[in-house]
Amino acid sequence: MRNAASFIVFVVSLISAVPVLASQISTEEQVAAMVHRVQERFKKDGLAATVEVVNDKTTPEFHDRDLYAFIYNMQGICLANGARPALVGKNLISLKDQDGKYLIQEMRAIAAGPGSGWVSYKWPSPVTIKIEDRSAYIEKMGDYFVGVGMDR
Amino acid sequence: MRRFFQEMPIRVKAFAASVVLLICLIAVGGYAYQAARKSAEDFNELSKRSLPKQETISNLNDEVIATHVQVFRFVTWASNGVNARLLKSISGDVLADLVVVSGRFESFNARPDVSPAERSTMADLSARWGKYVDAVKDTLDVGRTDAPMATMMLGATDDDFQKVASDLGKLAELAGMQTRAAAQEFVITAETNRELLALGAIVATLISFFVALVVGRSIVKPIQSVTRAMTEVSSGNVDVDLGDQTRSDEIGQMVRAIAAFRQNLRAQTLRLDTALNNMSQGLGMFDAEQRVVVCNDRFARMYGLSPEQATPGTTLRQIVERRIANGFYCGESPAEYMKQQLAPVNSGSNIIEELSDGRAIFVSCQPMADGGWVTTHEDISERRRIEKQIAHMASHDALTGVANRSHLIEGLNKALAKLSGQGRGLAVHFIDLDRFKDVNDSFGHDGGDAVLKTFAERLRAMTRANDEVARLGGRVRRSAD
Numbered sequence: 001m002r003n004a005a006s007f008i009v010f011v012v013s014l015i016s017a018v019p020v021l022a023s024q025i026s027t028e029e030q031v032a033a034m035v036h037r038v039q040e041r042f043k044k045d046g047l048a049a050t051v052e053v054v055n056d057k058t059t060p061e062f063h064d065r066d067l068y069a070f071i072y073n074m075q076g077i078c079l080a081n082g083a084r085p086a087l088v089g090k091n092l093i094s095l096k097d098q099d100g101k102y103l104i105q106e107m108r109a110i111a112a113g114p115g116s117g118w119v120s121y122k123w124p125s126p127v128t129i130k131i132e133d134r135s136a137y138i139e140k141m142g143d144y145f146v147g148v149g150m151d152r
Numbered sequence: 153m154r155r156f157f158q159e160m161p162i163r164v165k166a167f168a169a170s171v172v173l174l175i176c177l178i179a180v181g182g183y184a185y186q187a188a189r190k191s192a193e194d195f196n197e198l199s200k201r202s203l204p205k206q207e208t209i210s211n212l213n214d215e216v217i218a219t220h221v222q223v224f225r226f227v228t229w230a231s232n233g234v235n236a237r238l239l240k241s242i243s244g245d246v247l248a249d250l251v252v253v254s255g256r257f258e259s260f261n262a263r264p265d266v267s268p269a270e271r272s273t274m275a276d277l278s279a280r281w282g283k284y285v286d287a288v289k290d291t292l293d294v295g296r297t298d299a300p301m302a303t304m305m306l307g308a309t310d311d312d313f314q315k316v317a318s319d320l321g322k323l324a325e326l327a328g329m330q331t332r333a334a335a336q337e338f339v340i341t342a343e344t345n346r347e348l349l350a351l352g353a354i355v356a357t358l359i360s361f362f363v364a365l366v367v368g369r370s371i372v373k374p375i376q377s378v379t380r381a382m383t384e385v386s387s388g389n390v391d392v393d394l395g396d397q398t399r400s401d402e403i404g405q406m407v408r409a410i411a412a413f414r415q416n417l418r419a420q421t422l423r424l425d426t427a428l429n430n431m432s433q434g435l436g437m438f439d440a441e442q443r444v445v446v447c448n449d450r451f452a453r454m455y456g457l458s459p460e461q462a463t464p465g466t467t468l469r470q471i472v473e474r475r476i477a478n479g480f481y482c483g484e485s486p487a488e489y490m491k492q493q494l495a496p497v498n499s500g501s502n503i504i505e506e507l508s509d510g511r512a513i514f515v516s517c518q519p520m521a522d523g524g525w526v527t528t529h530e531d532i533s534e535r536r537r538i539e540k541q542i543a544h545m546a547s548h549d550a551l552t553g554v555a556n557r558s559h560l561i562e563g564l565n566k567a568l569a570k571l572s573g574q575g576r577g578l579a580v581h582f583i584d585l586d587r588f589k590d591v592n593d594s595f596g597h598d599g600g601d602a603v604l605k606t607f608a609e610r611l612r613a614m615t616r617a618n619d620e621v622a623r624l625g626g627r628v629r630r631s632a633d
Contacts (some may be wrong), residue, residue: 126298
């Protein structure tokens with residue numbers, strides 16, 4: 001019975017979501033492009049100006065549907081977050097998602113190690129305001145790291 | 153020393169034994185009291201310090217958990233559309249709880265009974281608690297505006313909580329170990345005391361037993377020997393060794409009393425023996441089993457028994473058998489005599505026994521209350537002989553030995569009475585010796601007496617055995633039937 005019910009829900013959501021999603025789904029290229037835009041701004045104007053524009057929700061180059069940027073230092077303190085201003089200034093190094101994954105630590109590891117890469121985790125989507133599966137592209141940025149997440 | 157102890161008065165010995173027993177009792181009891189007091193103190197220490205410490209830690213743990221639950225409650229409320237005022241209120245509660253718990257940690261740290269291990273655990277705990285407080289504050293702050301993010305942050309907050317909880321667990325374990333160690337020490341002390349007490353009780357018992365044995369022996373043994381001596385003396389064995397008469401204790405007094413008693417007994421026995429053995433009569437005392445109790449020398453001699461053959465304890469049967477063997481019996485036959493002698497003596501009796509050796513014995517028997525009897529034996533042979541002689545002299549003529557006038561008349565009367573009515577008769581010869589005066593005158597009275605004697609002898613020789621020859625007055629008369 002339970003299997004049958006979940007199957008029906010699945011079918012219904014497919015039917016209703018498909019046309020909407022088609023125009024909303026972001027691509028990995030769009031994600032990487034936004035990261036690069038942050039990197040450029042950082043190089044050009046420095047950290048303070050970059051943080052300001054990333055936090056400012058009115059800047060379309062850093063806010064696009066489910067995409068937004070975030071900046072952390074290597075201690076895990078959140079310096080900027082395009083969707084969740086409440087996190088700014090908080091040390092989130094021990095933050096873990098619903099699966100118990102220490103996502104900030106993984107991001108820092110990418111920044112400290114290869115310098116760029118993808119991390120998958122669960123996070124509240126700025127579109128649905130619900131915790132969803134998301135992926136983020138991370139790049140090292142000076143003494144910090146920058147990332148852009150997208151719904152999957 | 154040994155003699156001094158042996159001759160100590162019995163009441164001093166008993167007192168000394170009581171004192172030893174009392175000391176043993178007080179020693180064991182006193183130790184038991186001390187042990188019980190120590191146990192009570194240990195128990196007090198355990199319940200007043202170790203256990204309350206554990207309780208404090210347990211309470212602390214409860215408060216930490218309650219605070220953590222409040223954080224979850226806050227996030228739940230935030231995620232479910234609870235209004236900002238209520239959210240602020242619960243957030244204030246959580247912050248207040250954090251302050252209270254921090255205060256509890258500090259006051260626990262200030263306790264005088266915190267061990268170094270506990271103090272180091274407390275240091276870790278304080279650091280982790282600090283991190284937890286920060287995490288909770290961040291969560292509350294984020295949760296005010298961003299409920300989904302607060303939900304996200306719960307995981308990290310919970311991690312910090314787990315660390316705090318684990319340190320609290322460690323602290324509780326340390327305190328528990330302390331309590332267990334104290335309790336174990338308490339138990340070991342109690343065990344040791346129990347064993348020592350048991351050992352003490354055994355030693356005290358052994359000492360008491362030994363003292364009782366030694367004192368008992370030193371009292372009972374001499375009393376036993378005194379009792380033995382007394383039994384011997386009372387059963388007649390007066391020459392028994394009484395023991396040491398110079399002892400200074402109660403035993404010495406008893407021995408001296410028995411010695412005095414024996415002295416009296418000897419004197420009395422001597423007097424009795426003297427009296428018995430100087431009696432003209434034979435005396436025998438028999439018990440209910442027909443055994444000799446006492447018997448004097450005369451009794452034995454009378455029946456030809458040696459003194460050893462009539463000692464106390466000899467049976468009447470043995471005595472009678474020896475008498476028969478010696479020929480001293482009377483009656484039809486030895487068997488008949490034996491039967492008659494062994495018959496029980498129920499009432500007093502006096503009989504004269506004409507023994508086969510010709511003696512006449514006057515035997516008097518008197519029963520005694522205990523079933524025995526006393527018998528006296530008097531040899532009356534001589535008396536009877538004299539009595540017979542006197543009777544003979546009264547009825548016979550002194551010169552010729554034939555019957556006298558009164559005896560003749562008595563005999564005649566008897567015979568006539570016997571014969572009267574039978575048609576039979578008797579003959580009487582009356583003989584007068586004529587001119588006997590001439591014989592006297594011619595040959596003197598001696599000559600006359602010789603004639604009378606010869607005449608009487610000749611007459612008796614001529615008559616039959618049952619004829620009677622009598623002398624009437626100065627003359628000889630002859631009668632016959």
